[in-house]
Amino acid sequence: MLTQFKLWRDARGRLSALRIVALVLLFLPIALALTAPFASEEFSARPLNDLTHRAGYWALMFVIITLAITPLRRIARYGALVDVRRMIGVGAFCYAVAHILLNIANEKFNVAKVATEIVLRLYLTIGFIGFLGLTALAVTSTDGMVRRLGGRRWQKLHQLIYGIVLLALIHFFQQTKLDIWVPTLIAGLVGWLLGYRLMVRGRSGEPSALMLLGLTVVVTALTFIGEAIGIAIAFNTTPWMVLQMAFDVDLATLDVRPGWLVLAAGLAVVVLDVVRSRLRKPRARAPVAAKPMREMA
Numbered sequence: 001m002l003t004q005f006k007l008w009r010d011a012r013g014r015l016s017a018l019r020i021v022a023l024v025l026l027f028l029p030i031a032l033a034l035t036a037p038f039a040s041e042e043f044s045a046r047p048l049n050d051l052t053h054r055a056g057y058w059a060l061m062f063v064i065i066t067l068a069i070t071p072l073r074r075i076a077r078y079g080a081l082v083d084v085r086r087m088i089g090v091g092a093f094c095y096a097v098a099h100i101l102l103n104i105a106n107e108k109f110n111v112a113k114v115a116t117e118i119v120l121r122l123y124l125t126i127g128f129i130g131f132l133g134l135t136a137l138a139v140t141s142t143d144g145m146v147r148r149l150g151g152r153r154w155q156k157l158h159q160l161i162y163g164i165v166l167l168a169l170i171h172f173f174q175q176t177k178l179d180i181w182v183p184t185l186i187a188g189l190v191g192w193l194l195g196y197r198l199m200v201r202g203r204s205g206e207p208s209a210l211m212l213l214g215l216t217v218v219v220t221a222l223t224f225i226g227e228a229i230g231i232a233i234a235f236n237t238t239p240w241m242v243l244q245m246a247f248d249v250d251l252a253t254l255d256v257r258p259g260w261l262v263l264a265a266g267l268a269v270v271v272l273d274v275v276r277s278r279l280r281k282p283r284a285r286a287p288v289a290a291k292p293m294r295e296m297a
C-alpha cells in the first residue's frame with residue numbers, strides 16, 4: 001500500500017531516474033518561490049499576487065508538458081516517458097488548486113467576492129471552466145478509475161486536455177496587460193503540439209521528418225502573423241509594420257521575436273527525429289484501448 005506513495009519508484013518498485021527528474025521539476029517552482037524574496041524586490045511589494053501568478057504560470061507549464069509527452073516519446077523513441085505523464089498531470093492540477101487558493105487569500109479570503117468575479121469577468125470564467133476540466137482529469141487519474149471507466153472511455157475523457165490547454169491559454173492572454181511576448185511564445189508551442197495531434201489523428205504510421213518540418217514552418221509563420229496582428233491592434237498600427245521588425249534581433253540582450261524560438265524548438269524536434277530514426281529503434285506505439293494501465297495513465 002505504502003509503495004503506491006513512493007513516487008520515485010516505478011511500477012516494479014525500482015528506483016526510477018526519470019521519476020526523480022520529474023519530481024525535481026515539479027518541486028522546482030516551489031524552490032524558486034521560496035528564494036524569490038531574496039532575488040526580487042518586486043516580490044516583497046505584493047507577495048500573494050506574485051505567488052498567484054507563479055502558481056497559474058506553472059499550472060499551465062505542466063499542462064503543456066503533459067501534452068508534450070506523447071509526441072516526445074514517439075519522436076524520441078523513448079516510450080518510458082509515459083511513466084511520468086500522470087505524475088506531471090496531477091502536478092499541474094495541484095498548482096492550479098494553489099493558484100486559486102492564493103487568489104482567494106489575495107482577496108483576503110472573501111470567497112463571495114472571488115465567486116462573483118468568476119461569474120462577472122470573462123477571463124476568470126474561462127479559467128474556472130479550465131479548472132473544472134483539470135479536476136475531472138485529476139479525479140479519474142487513478143488505476144481504479146481507469147478500470148472503472150474502461151480504456152476507451154477513459155481516453156476519450158482525457159482528450160479534454162486539448163480543450164483545457166486552449167482555455168488556459170485564453171485566460172493567460174486575457175489577463176496579460178501589454179507585453180504579449182511570453183503568451184505568444186507559449187501559444188506557438190501549444191500550436192505545434194495541437195498541429196502534431198491533428199497530423200497523427202487517424203494515421204497508422206508516424207509523420208515523417210519532412211512533415212514535422214512542414215508543421216514547424218506553418219506554426220512559425222502563424223506565430224509571427226498572430227503576434228503582428230495582436231501588437232497592431234494594441235498599438236494602432238498595421239500588422240505589416242510589426243512583421244518588418246521580425247528581423248530586428250538583438251543577440252546581446254537575446255531580444256528575439258517569439259516566432260524565432262518556436263522555429264528553433266520545432267527544428268530541434270526535427271533533428272531529434274532524424275537522429276533517432278538513424279539509430280533505427282522502433283518508435284513507441286500510439287496508445288490504444290488495450291494498453292496496460294500504466295501506459296494509459
Ligand code: HEM
Nearest residue numbers: 053056057059060096100103124127128130131168172175
Ligand atoms: C477558478 C479558476 C481560476 C481563477 C479564479 C484564476 C485567477 C487568476 C488571476 C486573478 C490571475 C491574475 C490576474 C491579474 O493579476 O490581473 C490569473 C493569472 C493566471 N492564471 Fe489563472 N485562474 C484560474 C484558473 C487557472 C487555470 C486552470 C490555469 C492554468 C491551467 C491558470 C493559469 C493562469 C496563468 C498562466 C496566469 C498568468 C500568470 C503570469 O502572470 O505569468 N488559471 N489567474
